Amino acid sequence: MADWDDLRFFLAVARRGSIRGAEQDLGVNHSTVSRRIGALERKLGVRLFERMPGGYFTTPAGKEMRGAAERIEHEVTTADRRVAVRDKRPGGLVRVTLTEALA
8 A cells, every 4th residue: 555655746746747747846856756656556556647748647546546645635634733733732831910900
């Protein structure tokens, strides 16, 4: 099975339709994207993309993988947000200074 990092690369190519587009989204070079997609396809034993002169197009297996990957992405993003909110809760000692008249 693919790990989350593999799925990030897969989704970037599926969404942009090209290695170059994915490269820009991910902040890596095109050979890294190409190598990761090739390794994912070998790991799964299936072609996820048809490589055409006009770009990369998902195969039927790629379409299935995209749906699953987008659901996983949603869960990972939701979990990240929930954890980040917990770490930002205020804590510690609060001191308030007032004049005698207000106290």
